[in-house]
Amino acid sequence: MKVVLINASPRNSSSSASLLESLKRYLDGQIETVELHCSKKVVSEDDLKQLRDADRWVIACPLYVDGIPGHFLSCMKQIADEVKSTPHVYGIINCGFYEGIQTDLALEILENWCCKSDYSWGGGVGVGGGGALASLPKLEPGVGPKAPVDKALKNLAETVLKNIPQKNEFVSLAFPRFLYKLAAQWGWRGAIKTNGGCAKDLNKRLS
């Protein structure tokens, strides 16, 4: 019995990594876990072996243009071609939008992939407010704006440990939407100033 935790973000430091870290806390000591980072279009032979050796996979992925990032779609095709086992597959999708429900399409694509590849879809968690996850202060699990996310991850960990399917669960941060929207706007203005630009450059239209 082994769980592979697959970080499908192209970034080294990401909300996907932070979500997997939180999930892992609920799994530690109860089952062997292995962590993979699929940041490129190709999955290494070593990583394919890890996938073949595990009976459960958890894929954590950011939402890109309403779906799965292009590089990870390549990885999914390669895995489907080269890993002919029958794992239970779970998904954690995070999006920059406030509403976790906006990740439902990406979870559906993962489910379709499982159907086509003879893997068992185990359901997953869709997380809204992903843009803030990596920058939130580290608090005890279940405390602060991330509390609903921690609860959903705890439920998912229990499901993974039992090796059974669950219904997709969609959550948002315990933080008002208008404040999240404002914080994002301040964030973009700060970022462009750090890069030597000014706030109005954010509106640039190229002809």
Next chain:
Amino acid sequence: MKLIIADIENIPFEVHGEYKMIRPQEKIHNCIGCFGCWVKTPGICVIHDGYETTGSDMGKCSELIVVSRCDYGSYSPFVKTVMDRGISYIHPDFVIRKGEMHHKRRYKNVIALSAYFYGENITEREKWTAGKLLKANADNYDGKVKEIKFFESIEELEGIRV
């Protein structure tokens, strides 16, 4: 202008009027999630591999036509990577539309989005997902869906009129 994003080098149908086609001529680098196209060089991707102007090309088009293999109800990796690289079409700030958070417009054009999916054994479930994907894209681009069709093979695309 019509903007066509295709994952095949030679599309087997004619396009009427002015158009630009993005196809797999050069190797494409995937989006690295750096948001440089929003906060470093607004409107253009920081990876210069021939696909960096996708966002501004989208800002000039009236129609976006996608020709793609249907992979699990999604666009193929090439088409999806082009779209990922084109997020500078929209503005980083959020707006609320139809009760949900989306990105603000950068450009004024309203895109009519069509998709022609091909592939053997596309399941009904995958077609359902692909339809929802197109609708979600149109919502995020603040555009509209024009047409979606499915074909069993690339050869069958011959019947398309755009």
